[in-house]
Amino acid sequence: MEEKIVLLVEDNPDDVALTIRAFEKSRISNKIVIAEDGVEALDYIFRRGKFENREPKELPSVVLLDLKLPKLDGFDVLKAIRENELTKFLPVVILTSSKEEQDIIRGYKNGANSYIRKPVDFDSFFDAVKTLGLYWLILNEPPNINNKI
Numbered sequence: 001m002e003e004k005i006v007l008l009v010e011d012n013p014d015d016v017a018l019t020i021r022a023f024e025k026s027r028i029s030n031k032i033v034i035a036e037d038g039v040e041a042l043d044y045i046f047r048r049g050k051f052e053n054r055e056p057k058e059l060p061s062v063v064l065l066d067l068k069l070p071k072l073d074g075f076d077v078l079k080a081i082r083e084n085e086l087t088k089f090l091p092v093v094i095l096t097s098s099k100e101e102q103d104i105i106r107g108y109k110n111g112a113n114s115y116i117r118k119p120v121d122f123d124s125f126f127d128a129v130k131t132l133g134l135y136w137l138i139l140n141e142p143p144n145i146n147n148k149i
Helices: 013-025 038-045 074-083 101-109 122-139
Strands: 005-009 031-035 062-065 092-096 114-117
Touching (some): 005 013, 005 038, 013 031, 013 122, 038 062, 038 074, 062 074, 062 122, 074 092, 074 101, 092 122, 101 114, 114 122
Parallel strands (some): 092 114
């Protein structure tokens, strides 16, 4: 069975560390690739720049996407993923601190699979990440698409 990869698109090092810790504490040992901005996320997904030699089979099983990112925001990343025939079904979970209703609507309108607000306290965040990991990495059945990016 192939290892399922999580692409965490997050520019805040504290949130990155917290997410990794929550995965570890939940005993979810999947590989987590970190992209610190929207451009780096798309470079990883589409095998460009420093990721041009990424194995095609290392396409993430799920993308955890913050909205407020440097260089290219989360909405533009989501749009680029959905516009590409090879990645349009890639699960994308918006994981953000934004509580703005227009962000929720825009996220779903642009093809997000889920929208999760980052809880403030660690225990709640831990529970959210554990549930997220169990669902998207174990329970979810993605379509069997032969990605050749």
